[in-house]
Amino acid sequence: MNSRKLVLAAIAALAVVVLLVAASPKGGKDPDFKAMQAEVDKAWCSLNAKNADPYYARDAQLTFFDVAPLKYNGWAEYRDGAQKLFLDGAKSMKFVSTGDDRITRKGDVAWLTRTIKLVAEMKDGKSLSLDCRDTVLWVKNGDKWQIAHEHVSTPLPG
Numbered sequence: 001m002n003s004r005k006l007v008l009a010a011i012a013a014l015a016v017v018v019l020l021v022a023a024s025p026k027g028g029k030d031p032d033f034k035a036m037q038a039e040v041d042k043a044w045c046s047l048n049a050k051n052a053d054p055y056y057a058r059d060a061q062l063t064f065f066d067v068a069p070l071k072y073n074g075w076a077e078y079r080d081g082a083q084k085l086f087l088d089g090a091k092s093m094k095f096v097s098t099g100d101d102r103i104t105r106k107g108d109v110a111w112l113t114r115t116i117k118l119v120a121e122m123k124d125g126k127s128l129s130l131d132c133r134d135t136v137l138w139v140k141n142g143d144k145w146q147i148a149h150e151h152v153s154t155p156l157p158g
Contacts, residue, residue, distance in 0.1 A: 033103045033112055037136060040147070041095045049083040058145040065151040067130070080133055080148075090128075093120040095114060108140035130154050 036055075043051040056075040064078040065071050072078035087093075094107060096117040103112050113135050120128040137149040 003050055030105060031110075033105075033110055033145075034101055034139060036138070036145065037101075037112055040136075044082075044087075045093050045095065047087045047090055047093060049079040049087055052079065057141060057148045059148070062148055064149065065153065067132070067152055067154050071143065089122055090123045091123050095119075098126070110138040110145070112138070113137045 014076045034136060040052060040055045043055065053075075056079070057076055060074050060076055060146040063071055064075070066078070066082060069081070072081050096119055098115045098117065101112060101114040105154075113133075116132050116134055118128070118130045118132050122128055131154060133153050133155070135149075135151045136147055
C-alpha cells in the first residue's frame with residue numbers, strides 16, 4: 001500500500017471512530033432514582049424544607065399535592081407551606097418504605113410511585129403515623145434531574 005492510500009485509510013478509520021464516539025449515548029447508565037429519592041427523603045426529614053431545594057424544579061406553573069392543603073402552586077409555596085403546616089411542629093420524622101417502589105423512565109421524564117409510612121414525633125408530645133401514597137415526577141433539566149411534581153396523599157379511613 002502506498003503512503004497516500006495509507007493516509008486515506010487512517011483518515012477514514014479516524015472518521016469512523018469520531019462518528020461512533022459522537023453517536024454513543026451520553027451520561028452512561030440510568031440515574032439511580034431510588035438513591036436520589038432517598039436523598040430527598042433525608043432532606044425533608046431534616047425538618048428544614050429548604051434542604052430539599054436542590055431537588056425541586058422552580059417553574060412557577062408547577063403544582064404539588066400534599067396531604068394538606070388541597071394544592072401548592074410552585075416549589076416555593078410547597079416548601080414554605082409544608083414547613084409551616086407540618087415541619088415546624090415536628091420534633092423528628094422519618095419515612096418508612098413498604099418496599100413497593102416502582103420507577104418508570106421515558107426519555108427525560110421518570111416517575112416513582114410508592115407507599116410509605118410517615119412516622120413523626122411532634123413537639124406537643126403526640127406521635128403521628130400515616131400510611132401515604134407518593135408519586136414523584138422527575139424531569140431532566142440540562143444534566144440535572146429535578147422533581148417537577150409530587151403527589152402525597154393518605155387514604156380515607158375505611
